[in-house]
Amino acid sequence: MHPTLSADWSHFQVPPVPVGKLSTEELVCRCQQGFQPDRAAFTELVRRHQTHVERILYHLASDWNDRADLVQEVWVRAYRHIKRLQDPSKFRSWLSRIATNLFYDELRRRKRHQATISLDAPRQIGHTEIEWDIACDGPGPSDDLATQEFYDRLKRAIADLPEVFRTTIILRELDGLAYEEIAEITGASLGTVKSRIARARARLQMELKPYLDS
Known part of the structure; x- marks a missing residue:
């Protein structure tokens, strides 16, 4: 008989x-x-996606002094409701939806009517529709004034868009989200999202036509 061997598998x-x-x-x-979200795991999610939340709220509410409080509130809501997220692979889109909904909740509560969009860098809407960059060699004072006037008009034009158009164009062009992600965030169909973005681009192009022609 061979002796029975036992091993301590805890090692x-x-x-x-x-x-x-x-x-x-x-x-x-x-x-x-578990009963509550794992603190270490959630802290890592915050570390990875904090910039994404801040960027969305910056473009939506650039002149709000309490944006940091809104960012914190986004994470509070995410912590409370993360168990409701059915598809973990869509966490980023879900987080974007929380941030966007929070902004519009606050906007309605405050009943603000002034512009809330800020563009801090040249951008391009679409592929070739609107060039936001103005190329010039050695710009003088008049060129600087014209460029500033263009960006001021662009800022007002985006702010004047209906809310649904404004949200979709920001999520698409400033945050670089896919159409499918925007549909998830806004609760609209994919076709509706594409239509809103196309109409928003057309309206911006019309508003900025004098600057683009010149």
């Missing part, structure tokens, strides 16, 4: 994977386990 347990090496989907799944 062979695989150590847990550090949160920094987990994918976003894995972090979300970890947060959805």
Whole structure:
């Protein structure tokens, strides 16, 4: 008879994977386990996606002094409701929807009517429709004035867009989200999103036509 061999397998347990090496989907799944979200996993989600939330709220509410409070509120809502997210792979779009909804909730509450959009850098809307960059060699004072006037008019033109158009054009052109992601955020169909963006581009092009022609 050979003696029965026993082993203490506790020495062979695989150590847990550090949160920094987990994918976003894995972090979300970890947060959805247990009674409350895993603090370490959620902190890592904040670290990875904080800039994304800040960018959305900056473009939507550039003149609000309490934007930092809104960013914090986005994460409070995400922490409370992360268990409701059915598809962890769509965390970024879900987070964008929380930020966008929070902004419009605040906008309605404050009953603001002034422009809330700011563009701090030259951009391009679409592929060839509108060039925001104005190329020139050695701009003089008159050129600087014309450029500033153009951006001021562009800022007002975006602010004057209906809310649904404004939201879609910001999410598409300033945040670079895919049409499918925008549909998720706004709750609109893919066709509606594409139509809104096309109409918003057309309206901006019409408003800026004098500057583009010159």
